[in-house]
Amino acid sequence: MTSLPHFKRSGMFCASESEKNMDATRKAVAMVALAEYQALQNKYVLHLHNTEEELQEESTRRRRAVVSAVLLSRQQIILKSGMEWEIMLDMDDNTFASHFRIRRARFEQLLRLLQEGGLHTEHSHGLPPLPVPKKVLMFLWYMANQNSFREISDKFNASQSATHRAILQVLTIMSGIGTNFVSWPRGCEKRMSSAVFQRISGLDGVIGAIDGCHIRVQRPPIRGGDYINRKSYYSVLLQGIVNDEGRFIDIFAGPPGRVHDARMLRGSTFYTEWQEKMGDYRLLGDSAYIGQAFPFIVTPKRDNGALTDADHQQNYNISRGRVIVEQAFGRTKCKWRRLRDLQNTRMDIVVMIIMAACFLHNFALGAVNGCDEHPEGCPREEDGNE
Incomplete structure (x- = not known):
């Protein structure tokens, strides 16, 4: 009998100490529980004066306010919203x-x-x-x-x-x-891009850079072998042409990964209209387009050991100008990470996802410039942006 009062006193002492040392997380849980209890109480107290719909709206509003307050008090930015998805709109x-x-x-x-x-x-x-x-x-x-x-x-x-x-x-x-989201530039836009590329690379009449990019996919059920690329993984290709801001001005997606960039260009819709679109302007391209009879693409000279200083300078200038398209592919994969590995086997959906990522890249351009994972810049080597 004597142990019972002692037990009660110990329990009271522990509870008091526990209450003093309660951390922010436990307080938040208690606050949520209290709010739910209060909402339940109000439901029965006010049911004579409010409709069921009004009570439900009031309950929802209370829960959202409590959850938002908890997230704010914890400075929590990780989303675990469940039913309260609306709090995302209040961020x-x-x-x-x-x-x-x-x-x-x-x-x-x-x-x-x-x-x-x-x-x-x-x-x-x-x-x-x-x-x-x-x-x-x-x-x-x-x-x-x-x-x-x-x-x-x-x-x-x-x-x-x-x-x-x-x-x-x-x-x-x-x-x-x-x-x-993606459109070909007009006359004044072309002139502005040309002026920027001239400052970057020293080359006149350039309005963009062109390149191809691999998007990793699962082996398709039909003609799957056509999709394995030179790095021995399955992919589909994205051809992108970007302006001086790294904005896509033309995209073409869907060819199997083993297709050469020059062949992809010939099969694209852009190639059938290049004379009308380009006029007297040119694009910068890498060695994949050398010797392929593309008069609208400026390509570097192959280093066969006999290049002059002027040739090396020209190659350097082209590289400085065309790196912008590689960075555009890298930033697209960094922000819209679905592109890093598409598990869909339906090629029509794969193509829609790739195009949507390019659309979103343009749409968000300039809004969130930094990359937390790659502060020195994109792309990552493992993303296969070549």
Whole structure:
């Protein structure tokens, strides 16, 4: 009998010490629990005066406020939102950009473009509808990361089928409105690019740089051997032409990885229109285009041991100018990391993802310039940007 009071006193003492030493995390958990309890209490106290819909809205508003406060108190930028995906829309601009790779203003602009293209809220089989902002956030998260559909559906509290359907819908719409993101420059834009390239490389009449880039994929079920490249992994090719800002002005995606860059160029839509598009201007290219009868591409001379000082200087100037296209490929893969390894086996979806990444690269250009992983600049060697 004498041990019981002692036990109570010990318990009180421990509880008091524990309360004094409670860390921020436990306080946050207690605050969330208290808020949920208060919301439950209000539901029964106020049910005579409010409709069920109003109570549900009030409960949702309380939970969002509590979760946002907890994240802010912890200075937490890692998203584990679950049902409360709306808190993503309440993030500060830097946190939002760190997760979705574009600023809030750009997100609102993209939202409007996709809605004009036909993106809308869907109701399916009695399940909760997916609002348009949620679809766009899911799509940006998908492009910016390498998460599976299961992980994305868990993060955004949606079924895997709904997640897949929403992302595919956005991809399809973006493919149809691509001219909003990638377009060939006009006369004044060409003159401005030419002036910048002249300062960079000392070469006149240059408005862009062209190159090919490998995008890693799984072995396709049909003619899979055609997709293995010279580095012995399966890939599809992306041909990009960029201006002086590193912005894509023409893209062509889909050829198998074993195809040579010169052959890809001949098969592209750009090649059928190059005279009309280029006029008297030129592009900078690497050694893959040497001797291929492309009069609109300035290429370096092969170093056969007999190059003059002028030849070496010319090669150096070309390299200085064309490095911008390699950097564009690198930045695209750094921001839109889905491109680092595409698990889709359907080539039509692969091509849509590649094009969407190029669209987003242009759309976000200048908004988030730095690369946390590669402060010295992109690309990474393992990304296969050559």
